[in-house]
Amino acid sequence: xxxxxxxxxxxxxxxxxxxxxxxxxxxxxxxxxxxxxxxxxxxxxxxxxxxxxxxxxxxxxxxxxxxxxxxxxxxxxxxxxxxxxxxxxxxxxxxxxxxxxxxxxxxxxxxxxxxxxxxxxxxxxxxxxxxxxxxxx
Numbered sequence: 001x002x003x004x005x006x007x008x009x010x011x012x013x014x015x016x017x018x019x020x021x022x023x024x025x026x027x028x029x030x031x032x033x034x035x036x037x038x039x040x041x042x043x044x045x046x047x048x049x050x051x052x053x054x055x056x057x058x059x060x061x062x063x064x065x066x067x068x069x070x071x072x073x074x075x076x077x078x079x080x081x082x083x084x085x086x087x088x089x090x091x092x093x094x095x096x097x098x099x100x101x102x103x104x105x106x107x108x109x110x111x112x113x114x115x116x117x118x119x120x121x122x123x124x125x126x127x128x129x130x131x132x133x134x135x136x137x
Contacts, residue, residue: 006074009067010034013123018071026077026136030088032126033063041126052125057095060128061102068130077136082112086131092118095127 003017004026012018012029019028034041043059044052069079087103089095096116103114112132122129 004071004075006071008036008074009070010036019075021075021136024135024137026072026075026081026134028068028071028130028132028134030129030131031064031067031071032122032124032129033060033067034124034126035063041124044125044127046125050125052127055127057091057098057127058102060126061099064128064130065102065106068132072132072134075136077134079106080110081134081136082107082110082132083135084113084133085115087114087116088119088122088129088131089116090119090122090127092116099128 002021004019004021005012006018009018010032016029018031019026032041033043041060042063043056045054047053072078072081087099089099099116
């Protein structure tokens with residue numbers, strides 16, 4: 001099993017690779033919207049204690065999709081080879097409509113299987129995270 005890490009995507013927040021290849025499948029670890037080399041999260045405002053005071057789900061969606069693409073490309077795969085996407089949202093009622101519209105823009109040509117779940121919290125102060133599976137040659 002081969003491990004991959006992108007030099008452009010945000011660093012993992014724990015001891016795990018960005019992706020692992022098993023056979024002709026590439027499994028991505030959870031990917032959020034953070035930017036590499038910083039704790040900055042596009043569209044997120046934090047108070048002095050690190051609590052979210054406001055966020056923009058559209059900015060986070062664009063950033064997380066960019067990070068997924070960076071990891072896929074660094075691993076020898078590509079956006080059009082995604083076959084399964086699990087999406088975690090922290091506020092389904094407020095964010096699903098915006099996320100779903102942006103998702104449709106990015107996936108209009110390639111339509112992988114998708115599951116969207118609402119969860120209580122993610123490990124960093126983000127509102128969206130993706131878990132993806134792609135094919136790889």
